Amino acid sequence: MSVLVHLCRGCGHHGDWHLPRNAGYTGCQCCRAGAVELDPMPVLQETFAMPGWSPEPLWAPGTARNPGTMHASTTCSCDACTAAFEALTGRAEAG
Numbered sequence: 001m002s003v004l005v006h007l008c009r010g011c012g013h014h015g016d017w018h019l020p021r022n023a024g025y026t027g028c029q030c031c032r033a034g035a036v037e038l039d040p041m042p043v044l045q046e047t048f049a050m051p052g053w054s055p056e057p058l059w060a061p062g063t064a065r066n067p068g069t070m071h072a073s074t075t076c077s078c079d080a081c082t083a084a085f086e087a088l089t090g091r092a093e094a095g
């Protein structure tokens with residue numbers, strides 16, 4: 001599934017990389033320092049489904065991903081992400 005993410009203004013890496021639990025997986029000084037200043041504008045991180053490399057649908061803002069697993073996370077639901085989602089999908093979230 002494609003997803004909207006906010007990247008660090010300092011190093012350009014995913015905000016999650018700056019979490020202490022991920023410090024062991026990156027050599028980036030900014031990420032390891034744990035201080036992240038996220039760019040307010042989300043970027044589209046597209047994923048492609050095999051076979052055929054067709055673009056996967058986009059997660060709606062605020063969707064819980066992989067609940068109950070160590071990879072659990074919730075997609076950002078800020079105004080910028082909501083606006084980007086609507087622009088990309090051409091539909092507004094109900095409610």
Ligand SMILES: [Zn+2]
Binds near residue numbers: 010030035
């Ligand atoms: Zn950073």
Ligand SMILES: [Zn+2]
Binds near residue numbers: 012028031
């Ligand atoms: Zn980094």
Ligand SMILES: [Zn+2]
Binds near residue numbers: 006042078
């Ligand atoms: Zn957002």
